[in-house]
Amino acid sequence: MNAKQAIKVENLVKNFGKGDSFVEVINGASFEVNKGELVALVAPSGAGKTTLLMMIGCVEEPTNGTIWLGEEKIYDNKWLTKETRKIRREKIGFIFQAHYLIPFLNILENITLVPQTNGVSEEESKKIAFELLKYFEIEDKAYAMTSELSGGQNQRAAIARALANKPQIILADEPTAALDSKRSVDVVKMLKKIAIEQDVAVIMVTHDEAMLPLCDRILKIENKQVVSSKIVKDKVIL
Amino acid sequence: MINLAQKEIAHTLGKFIVTAMGVGMLLGIVLIMMGVYRGMVIDAQVLLNDLDVDFWIVQENTLGPFAESSRIHEDLKDTIKVIRGIDKSEGITFQNLQLPSKEGAIRVFAVGFDPFGDISPINPKRLIKGRSINKSHYEMVVSDKTGFKLRDVIRLGRDDYKVVGITHGTVSSGGDPLVYISLKDAQELQFLYSNERIRADRARGINTLNSHIVNAVIATKKSGYDTNIIAKDLRRFKHQSVYTKKQEKTILTKNLIKMASKQIGMFTVILVIVSTIIIALIIYTMTLEKMKEIAIMKLIGIPNSMIIKMIVQETLIMGVLAFISGNIFAHLIYAKFPKRVVLEIPDASMLFIVVIFASILASLVGVKKVISADPSEAIGG
Numbered sequence: 208m209n210a211k212q213a214i215k216v217e218n219l220v221k222n223f224g225k226g227d228s229f230v231e232v233i234n235g236a237s238f239e240v241n242k243g244e245l246v247a248l249v250a251p252s253g254a255g256k257t258t259l260l261m262m263i264g265c266v267e268e269p270t271n272g273t274i275w276l277g278e279e280k281i282y283d284n285k286w287l288t289k290e291t292r293k294i295r296r297e298k299i300g301f302i303f304q305a306h307y308l309i310p311f312l313n314i315l316e317n318i319t320l321v322p323q324t325n326g327v328s329e330e331e332s333k334k335i336a337f338e339l340l341k342y343f344e345i346e347d348k349a350y351a352m353t354s355e356l357s358g359g360q361n362q363r364a365a366i367a368r369a370l371a372n373k374p375q376i377i378l379a380d381e382p383t384a385a386l387d388s389k390r391s392v393d394v395v396k397m398l399k400k401i402a403i404e405q406d407v408a409v410i411m412v413t414h415d416e417a418m419l420p421l422c423d424r425i426l427k428i429e430n431k432q433v434v435s436s437k438i439v440k441d442k443v444i445l
Numbered sequence: 446m447i448n449l450a451q452k453e454i455a456h457t458l459g460k461f462i463v464t465a466m467g468v469g470m471l472l473g474i475v476l477i478m479m480g481v482y483r484g485m486v487i488d489a490q491v492l493l494n495d496l497d498v499d500f501w502i503v504q505e506n507t508l509g510p511f512a513e514s515s516r517i518h519e520d521l522k523d524t525i526k527v528i529r530g531i532d533k534s535e536g537i538t539f540q541n542l543q544l545p546s547k548e549g550a551i552r553v554f555a556v557g558f559d560p561f562g563d564i565s566p567i568n569p570k571r572l573i574k575g576r577s578i579n580k581s582h583y584e585m586v587v588s589d590k591t592g593f594k595l596r597d598v599i600r601l602g603r604d605d606y607k608v609v610g611i612t613h614g615t616v617s618s619g620g621d622p623l624v625y626i627s628l629k630d631a632q633e634l635q636f637l638y639s640n641e642r643i644r645a646d647r648a649r650g651i652n653t654l655n656s657h658i659v660n661a662v663i664a665t666k667k668s669g670y671d672t673n674i675i676a677k678d679l680r681r682f683k684h685q686s687v688y689t690k691k692q693e694k695t696i697l698t699k700n701l702i703k704m705a706s707k708q709i710g711m712f713t714v715i716l717v718i719v720s721t722i723i724i725a726l727i728i729y730t731m732t733l734e735k736m737k738e739i740a741i742m743k744l745i746g747i748p749n750s751m752i753i754k755m756i757v758q759e760t761l762i763m764g765v766l767a768f769i770s771g772n773i774f775a776h777l778i779y780a781k782f783p784k785r786v787v788l789e790i791p792d793a794s795m796l797f798i799v800v801i802f803a804s805i806l807a808s809l810v811g812v813k814k815v816i817s818a819d820p821s822e823a824i825g826g
Contacts (some may be wrong), residue, residue, distance in 0.1 A: 266821050296746020307741045307823060311456035316447050321745055323446055352456075368745075385694060 212275070213376050214263060215410030216433075219272035221258055228349040229434035232258050234431040237311070240376070240424075241409040247419050248412045250428035252373045256412045257380060259428065263410065264299055264378045277375050296321055300369030300407070302379040302398075307360035308353045314340070314364045315349040321372045332371075339367035343397075358391050366397065370405060377401070379411040383418060395421045449751065450758035453735070464727055465763050470719055472720020475716045476775040477782070478794040482702075482709045484785030489582065489618035489697040491583040492556065493690070496537075499672055500525075500679060501688040508696050509617055509688060510539045510660035517685060519632075519657040522664075527806030528678055531668035533563035538631040541621065544591060544599055551591050554617035554625045557659075564663055567612065568626055575610035581629050586610035588622035589772075618697055621783045630657040652792040679736030717799055724767070728760050732811040736818060739789050742809035743820035756811040764804030766798055 218289040220236065221233040232255040240246050250256045263274065265281065268342035274282040276298055281287055288294065295301075308317045318339060319332035327335070330338055340346040345356070353361055362382065369377055383391035395411070395418045402409045402423075411422070425436040454461050474754070489511075502525060504515040519536040526534040538557035543550035549695045556566045560578040567577050567586055575595045578584045585606040597608040606626065615623040626634075636656040638646070666675050672689050679687040688696065732739070742752055772793060779786040 212710050260822050264744075282777050285596065292743070292748060294746075295744065299746075301745055301823075303741075303823065307737070309741065310451040311449075311738075316452065320447055324747055324751065329446070360707075445454065 211241040211243070213240050213244075213277060214410075215273075215275040216263065217273040219262060219274065219373055220270045221255070221262060221267070221313075222270045231431060233262075233269075233428070233433075236428075236431075236433040238426055238433045238435055240410060240426075241324060241330050242375070242406045242408055243403050244423045245395075245402045245409045245411065245421070246424045246426055247422040248410055248426045248428070249414070249419070252414075253426045255431070256428060259433070260378050260380055260410065261374070262272065263435075264437045265294045270290065283408060292318075297325055297349055297372060298375045300372065300377040302366055302369050302377060302382045304381040304384045306353065306365040308365055308368065310353050312351050313352055314345070314356070317353070317364065318368045318371045321368070325372060335371055335373075336367070340364075341371055343367050356443035358385065359393075360387070362390075363397075366394075366401070370401065370407075373405075374407055377409045379409060381414065383413060383415055388417065391415060391418060448758075449755035450762065453755065454759060454762060461763070462766065465766035466770045467761070468723055468727070468767035469772075470774050471720045471723065472718060472767055472771030472796065473774030473778070475720070475796060476788060476793060477770060477779060477786055478709050478713045478716065479796070480775070480779055480786035481782070481784065482706050483789055483792065485618075485620070485702050485705055485785035486698050487787055488620055488785050489702060490618045491614065491616055491695055491743040492566065492618075492623065492624055492645055493697060495615070495663075495692075496564065496566050496663060498564060499666045500531075500664040500676060501687050501690075501693045502662040502664065502679060502682075502754045503660070503688070505684045505686050507686060508700065509686070509693065511693075511697055512701060515657050515660050517660075517662060519628075519659045519662075521682075521685070522659075522662045524682070525662055525664050525679065528675070530666050530675040530678070532665045532667040534565040534662060534664040535559055536628060536662050537564075537566070538628065538635055539661045540631065540635050540660075542601065542624070542634070543623070544587075544593075544601070546599075547591065548592070552621050553591060554619065554621040555586070555624050555626055555634070557626050557628045557635070561627045562628075566663065567610070567616075569617055571612040571793060573613045576607070577610055578625060581627055583607060583630065584627065586612060586625040588615045588624065589613050590616070590622035591624065593638045604630070606630070616785065618701055632658065652740070678716055707801050717796075717803065717807060720767075720800075721803035721807055724760065724763060724804060725747070725810045726758065727763065728807050728811040729814065731759065732756060732814045733763075736814070737823065739815055739818045740823040742822050743818060744823045752815050753812050756798060756815055757805065757808045760804045760808035760811065761801065764800045764807075768800045771796075 217237045218399055219233055224229045248256050258267060262269045267315040269282060271284055281294060309389040315336050322332040322335055323329060340349055345360050345363055348360060383394050398409050398423060427434045427436060493733055501509055503509040504517050507513050507515045509515055522534045523537045525531055540555050541552050542555045558566050578586060582602055584607050585608055587608055589611050593608050595608055600607045617623055633656060636658050674689050676689050738754055775788055779788055
């Protein structure tokens with residue numbers, strides 16, 4: 208296990224159903240993502256991108272395999288902890304296609320909710336939140352409700368929320384799907400910047416090929432397995 | 446720590462308050478139902494308290510004039526008066542009458558008493574206009590609820606009665622307004638037949654002229670004498686039953702309004718169950734409306750305990766708000782009911798406990814939904 212490694216997956220298998228309804232989605236996927244890396248996860252619709260993301264995110268239990276989060280093995284044919292939700296809360300940040308901020312909380316409360324749940328004091332949580340809001344240039348929207356912000360501002364607030372617990376890994380499920388091409392590029396560049404500056408691994412599910420050259424690597428699901436591709440000078444090398 | 450329930454309520458404050466007010470109206474009706482029962486108990490005791498006598502001597506093997514027909518001879522009062530320990534003793538009659546008025550017949554409960562006797566059923570504190578009866582015949586004191594005014598003349602049987610006094614708050618156990626007439630008039634109205642009937646009875650050899658009958662003889666005791674010992678002495682007389690004030694009160698409040706209280710109790714229980722179901726449905730709908738947010742919260746690692754706390758707190762706040770608005774609603778409308786409605790703090794306190802319990806019960810449907818919410822629903826749209 209190298210020190211730069213944020214996540215490592217070995218021989219991950221995911222099946223659904225039994226008998227006639229049996230479906231094999233992932234069969235023996237192995238890959239790793241390092242800290243500071245922005246990785247795109249691509250595959251045709253229904254190939255299991257979201258399922259893979261949910262398994263890495265401790266939401267969906269795999270059928271078999273091994274998952275390391277940092278240096279901690281969290282899954283070895285079964286969850287090694289009952290507190291998968293705690294792992295999500297403390298080590299993983301989620302970004303979605305829509306911002307999915309909680310509408311009855313203001314932006315500041317949305318960002319401080321997870322750190323406060325982790326036991327960080329209210330004062331410290333606010334300090335972290337304001338730093339992030341400043342970083343994303345929406346500091347003046349701290350006390351605004353989500354309905355008062357534009358789509359782009361909300362998405363930045365959602366990214367700030369994902370970072371508030373200082374995660375080891377950020378899982379982004381099509382974060383640019385609802386944005387125009389210029390804003391999409393801005394968001395992916397921002398994720399890249401975050402990956403480097405915050406030293407976190409970012410796995411981004413995307414259908415937008417124009418975003419791929421902005422990533423460090425591509426993970427492609429092929430034949431129920433994960434194939435890694437490198438990107439050299441904005442070109443994908445398979 | 447962020448209070449999720451408080452934030453959610455603040456976000457949908459108007460809707461939340463209107464919903465709570467709707468449930469509150471139901472709870473207000475529950476309070477009114479309880480108040481109607483309390484009113485019935487108080488109404489039942491008005492006459493009893495105004496008379497304030499220690500003994501009720503009635504026809505043997507009957508529960509007395511408030512419960513069933515009772516007839517005893519008027520002169521029994523003189524026999525009773527000389528019993529050791531008895532202070533005052535009088536005959537009294539009770540009967541339902543229909544008083545003719547411009548709006549149609551008014552049903553009243555008439556009390557006949559001896560205006561020159563020792564015991565008067567008219568409580569001076571309740572006499573708001575005019576005076577008590579001071580003639581043997583053709584005078585009447587009426588409750589203000591009848592709508593009659595001083596000096597109105599009311600035709601009853603063969604005679605005209607003049608209203609000489611108006612009382613307030615005087616009703617029978619059945620809720621009918623009370624009117625007071627002299628014992629002689631009452632006896633004639635109740636026991637004296639028409640001349641044709643008397644002639645017909647005479648032809649049959651029956652003497653029906655004796656109207657010296659009363660429905661009960663009431664008596665008070667001298668101070669220092671034991672009620673139970675005097676009652677025991679009175680029971681030695683044949684052809685009569687004797688009840689103490691406490692026993693008569695029990696007959697009125699428990700025996701007579703038992704069915705009514707059961708009826709009201711049933712309505713109250715049904716309304717509380719309906720309120721619980723409505724609160725549960727509201728909470729369930731409110732929970733369904735935030736399933737996406739709940740899935741997101743679960744996905745980003747918010748523990749179930751925090752989300753469940755939000756649901757339970759919201760339900761409890763809904764219950765408390767509904768209870769408060771129910772109280773306000775009940776206090777605004779209770780005076781408009783034709784019968785007496787008495788809103789009491791112990792009833793409201795009991796309802797509050799029931800509402801809290803019902804709210805916790807109702808929140809379980811929301812809690813169940815939270816526990817079953819799949820965090821993966823947040824991903825993939």
